Every structure is written in structure tokens, then in C-alpha cells.
Amino acid sequence: MPESPDKAYYVTTPIYYVTAAPSIGSAYTTVVGDVLTRWHRQRGERVWYLTGTDEHGQKVMRAAEANGQTPQAWTDHLVETAWKPVLSTIDVANDQFVRTTDADHTERVQEFWRCLQEGGDVYEGRYEGPYCVGCEEFKLPADLVTVGGVDSCSIHGTAVEMVSEANYFFSMSRYADKLLELYETRPGFVQPESARNEVIAFVKQGLEDLSISRSTFDWGIKVPWDESQVLYVWIDALLNYVTAAGYGTDPERFAGLWPADVHLVGKDILRFHAVIWPAMLMAAGLDVPHQVFAHGWLLVGGEKMSKSKATAIAPEVITDHFGSDAYRYYFAKTIAFGSDGSFSWEHMSAVYTSELANGLGNLASRVTAMVGKYFDGQLPAPAADGPAEKALAETLAATVERADAAIDRLAIHEAVTAVSDLISDINGYVTEQEPWQVAKDTSEEGRARLASILYAAADSLRAVAVLHNPVMPKTCATLWAALGADALGALVAQRVQETGQWGQLPAGVTLTKGQSLFPRLEAAEGVAE
Ligand code: ME8
Numbered sequence: 001m002p003e004s005p006d007k008a009y010y011v012t013t014p015i016y017y018v019t020a021a022p023s024i025g026s027a028y029t030t031v032v033g034d035v036l037t038r039w040h041r042q043r044g045e046r047v048w049y050l051t052g053t054d055e056h057g058q059k060v061m062r063a064a065e066a067n068g069q070t071p072q073a074w075t076d077h078l079v080e081t082a083w084k085p086v087l088s089t090i091d092v093a094n095d096q097f098v099r100t101t102d103a104d105h106t107e108r109v110q111e112f113w114r115c116l117q118e119g120g121d122v123y124e125g126r127y128e129g130p131y132c133v134g135c136e137e138f139k140l141p142a143d144l145v146t147v148g149g150v151d152s153c154s155i156h157g158t159a160v161e162m163v164s165e166a167n168y169f170f171s172m173s174r175y176a177d178k179l180l181e182l183y184e185t186r187p188g189f190v191q192p193e194s195a196r197n198e199v200i201a202f203v204k205q206g207l208e209d210l211s212i213s214r215s216t217f218d219w220g221i222k223v224p225w226d227e228s229q230v231l232y233v234w235i236d237a238l239l240n241y242v243t244a245a246g247y248g249t250d251p252e253r254f255a256g257l258w259p260a261d262v263h264l265v266g267k268d269i270l271r272f273h274a275v276i277w278p279a280m281l282m283a284a285g286l287d288v289p290h291q292v293f294a295h296g297w298l299l300v301g302g303e304k305m306s307k308s309k310a311t312a313i314a315p316e317v318i319t320d321h322f323g324s325d326a327y328r329y330y331f332a333k334t335i336a337f338g339s340d341g342s343f344s345w346e347h348m349s350a351v352y353t354s355e356l357a358n359g360l361g362n363l364a365s366r367v368t369a370m371v372g373k374y375f376d377g378q379l380p381a382p383a384a385d386g387p388a389e390k391a392l393a394e395t396l397a398a399t400v401e402r403a404d405a406a407i408d409r410l411a412i413h414e415a416v417t418a419v420s421d422l423i424s425d426i427n428g429y430v431t432e433q434e435p436w437q438v439a440k441d442t443s444e445e446g447r448a449r450l451a452s453i454l455y456a457a458a459d460s461l462r463a464v465a466v467l468h469n470p471v472m473p474k475t476c477a478t479l480w481a482a483l484g485a486d487a488l489g490a491l492v493a494q495r496v497q498e499t500g501q502w503g504q505l506p507a508g509v510t511l512t513k514g515q516s517l518f519p520r521l522e523a524a525e526g527v528a529e
Helices: 024-042 058-066 071-083 085-089 103-118 172-185 193-204 233-237 251-257 267-284 315-322 324-334 345-375 387-408 412-433 444-467 473-482 485-493
Strands: 009-017 047-054 096-099 122-132 144-147 150-153 161-170 226-231 262-266 292-295
Touching (some): 009 024, 024 047, 024 262, 024 292, 024 315, 024 324, 024 387, 024 412, 071 085, 085 315, 103 267, 161 226, 161 267, 172 193, 172 267, 193 292, 262 267, 267 292, 315 324, 324 345, 324 412, 345 412, 345 473, 387 412, 412 444, 444 473
Parallel strands (some): 009 047, 009 262, 047 096
Antiparallel strands (some): 122 161
16 A cells, blocks of 8 residues: 555653552663654654553553552552653653553454454364563573572573463464565665564465463453453553554544554563464555664663562662763764663763763853953854865764764664764864854954854754753753754754754844753762762
8 A cells, every 4th residue: 555645753662560650661762762763753754652551461560459459440550649640750752651451452452363363263172382471572491590499480490381372363474485575675664674583484485373362261352253352551552552553433534643663662562462463454455664673672670670670779779860862862872873872870971971961061061151252252253164164064074974874774872972072072172263262352353252162062953952951851941941952943944854954043133041941960869970
């Protein structure tokens, strides 16, 4: 089916299990997705950014039981008090929040599976084998490790449970060849390359059919043709990406969103997204997404940080101390998107001080203060550019290209690094040009030279305010204000691709030193900086 020309750039995060409050692990995907979508919005594209919660299944049911609540009361409470509020804690501008207990979602999921059943892709069978509740996954022998003589999940390290049930099955094995063809003809479908290779090797071993229902508990969406069973949580959860987009309820809206441009997922849930999900879509005659991108894990002691292992850190512990912008910057820049990474308080403090406070913060305050001191706060018109200004202008244009191209490859860390390198270059330029020395020369040439230096530095900061806006929206709003936002009008909403052009800041605009962009950190209680 040809895509609608008005289709939005549609990005999704996984929907998170509501077993506990969010950690910086789950917030990681959401933050990076937010940087990506804000960047695309700032290119002038229509964007749709979806996140939400996965509320059915044994894992959530057991968490609710352990807390003496019904699963519905438990998820209602946690979603409202923790999962939705964390989005403002980390300053995420999602367009929609989906819950798998939403009536719209459950009805569409039933409809979807009824169609597949009627189409002959579902049959009755018996499942016998290991299951990990932590992963909510039927495991293959190759997925297991032995811990204390017991077959265990390689991700959770906990014993798998043996399941023996009469279930319904989806004839997924039928789609193995079509899946291999998809990976072959669309190399970008699974990325990065290591993830693509892993998926191809997995499917080449041969695909088994998938058990799609459970009969031993009832916290789930009822199988539409057999109310004694509930649908397997993953084949309910994956459908959120289409039910939230209007599948089956609003064809016009659906055409304007689907297929998704990218599903951002952690590497632990790659197979679900790159194998099961496209097979389900093929069976239903729907387009598959453009891309599934698997990122790495935040590790603690070499293992995945997780809610269940109590190694999780709450995002607000970090944002309360460093602010949401520094938080976003840290996770977007210091972890290569696609690789594992980690967080440490010491590393974050060092990055905050060297790159944000002493880097961008100091630069903005030096430049605005000097325009205040030497030109009464009015940005002077530049005289002719010298070699240093020409070099800076070239660096600026190259930075925009480098960052924009990195975003297209989902190398989010490279895009942020390109902008932070630009800040170092501007700082280097100011240090080398020594405007405070030039200011001692009160001749006409001296004043003209001083005007050129300060103009070049301020105009470069204008570009930084655009390019860093997707990562640090609060800081960039303050920076725009310091650059005289009121007088700048449309420039404040400048598009990324217009940023690289030199000399856009209007001379005469009033610059103010204003508040410090990154205040000195107070020593955190009990934490050495
Ligand atoms: O898997 N490092 O939910 P989930 C990096 N409900 N990312 C992490 C992380 C860590 N330590 N911990 C969690 C599920 N994540 C399913 C998804 S989608 C149809 C259903 C991120 O709560 C990462 O993106 O276990 C991972 O894929 C996601 O949270 C899964 O969170």
C-alpha cells in the first residue's frame, strides 16, 4: 500500500511493565526517543511520539498480589502516580500514552486475533516447556543457563517455570521465509547491524509456532472465541503500536501514522519486535514498521539494571540534583545508542561540571557579559570576517550537517557530541581572540574587531540554542532569552536545517547575562562528588 504523503514520523518506545515505579533503565529509551522526536519536529516534520504501559500478564499480576491489590487497582494507581508523572520529571513531550487496559485497545486486540483465527492462522495445541515470567517468554533450550543446577533465564537468572497447557497457537513458522526476505530486502529493518545478524541467525534455525494464549490465570484480554483463556501478554502488548494509531477505529488517522518509522527497544526484546511482530502484521495484511532499533542496557555491576533485582535508580533522584536537562544530556550523549552503558554519580558530576557548567554555561555567560560591558548589552554589527570567523562559520555549517546525518542513523550520541564539540570550538575561539584584550584598544579598528568577535560568538550561540534544544529544552529557552528572544521572533523557532547559515542574529538585539544556565552543584547528601 503506498504511504500517505501526510504520514507523520511515528516513533514508539516499548510499553513498560507496571511492576514497580520507573527506573532510569526504562526512562533511558523514553529520553532518547524524546530527543529524536524533538529533533524531527525541529526540522518542521509532523511527528507522533507514543509511549505507554503494558499491564496484563503474570508478571504484573504477581506484583499486584505481592502488594495486596487487584491488578487493575495496582496498575491504575502506579500509572497515575508514577508512570505518567515521570514523563514530566524527564521533560518528555510524548503525543500519546497508551495503556493495554484501555477499552479501545482490548477491543481492537480481540478483533485482530479473531481475523487471524478466521483466516486460518490459529489452531489449538498443547504447550509444554519452560517459561520465564520475568521476560513473559516461552523459552527455547538455547536461551537457558543453569544456576545452582536449575534451568534458569539468562537475563533474569531466576528459575524458569514448566508450563503444560492446552493453548491456541499462531502458525508463525509459515512466515519464516517471508521474514528472511524482509531482512534481506530491507537491511534497515533491524538495526544496528549486530541486532540484524542476530535476528537473521535466529530465524534461519527455523521458527516454531507461537503459543498465543494462557489458561491458568485470567489477568489478560479474553480470547474472543474462547473466554476460558486469555491472550498471551506479548501478542496483546505488541498491538499497542497499531491500536494507539487508530487501527480498526479511525482509518484516516491510521493511514497518517502507520507504518511506524521506528520502534525503539532494548536488546532484550528484539526477537518479539523483529520476528513475532512482523509475522503478526504479515498475517493480518498490514505493513511492517520501517525499523526496529535495539539499544543496549544500562548495567549495574555488569548486569542489566532492573526493577526486579532492585538495582534500579529512580530518575528523580538524579533530576532533583542535576536538573532534567543535564539528565537528558548525560544519557543521550555519554552512552553510544546501540551499546551498553552505565550511570555513575561521579561520572555525571564530572560531565555536568566540565561540559555543561564550564562549557556551555560559562561560554554563554562570558559572551553576554562582554556584550553588556563593552556595548551596553546591544549586539554590535560585525565588521568583515577574518580567518578565525570564517573557520568558525565553516565549523558551524559542518556541525549542522554532521549532527543531522547522525540523527538519521539514530546515532543520537554522535549528534549531541557534534554540538558539544561546537561549543568547545566557540569557547576556543573566544579564548584565542581574547576580546578582553582587544577591548583595551579603543581605536575605531579596535572597536570593529571587538564587535566582530562578540558577534561571531553570539551568533554561534544562536545555533547552539537550536541544535541543543531537542536535548536540553529548558536550558535552550533560557539561552534564547539571554540572546534577546523577544526581539528575535521567528528565529527562536528556527529549523535545524536553517541553523548552519552564518550571521543570522540581528545586530542591535539586546543581550542579557541573566541567570546561570548550569548553577554550581550543591554537594548531594551522602554522595561524594
Ligand atoms: O519488556 N537499560 O517491559 P519492561 C536500558 N512490557 N533499557 C532498559 C533497562 C536497562 N537497564 N531496563 C528497561 C517489557 N529498559 C515489555 C515491552 S513492548 C510491546 C512490551 C527499557 O518494563 C528497554 O527499552 O521490561 C526495554 O526494552 C524496556 O525498558 C522494557 O521494559
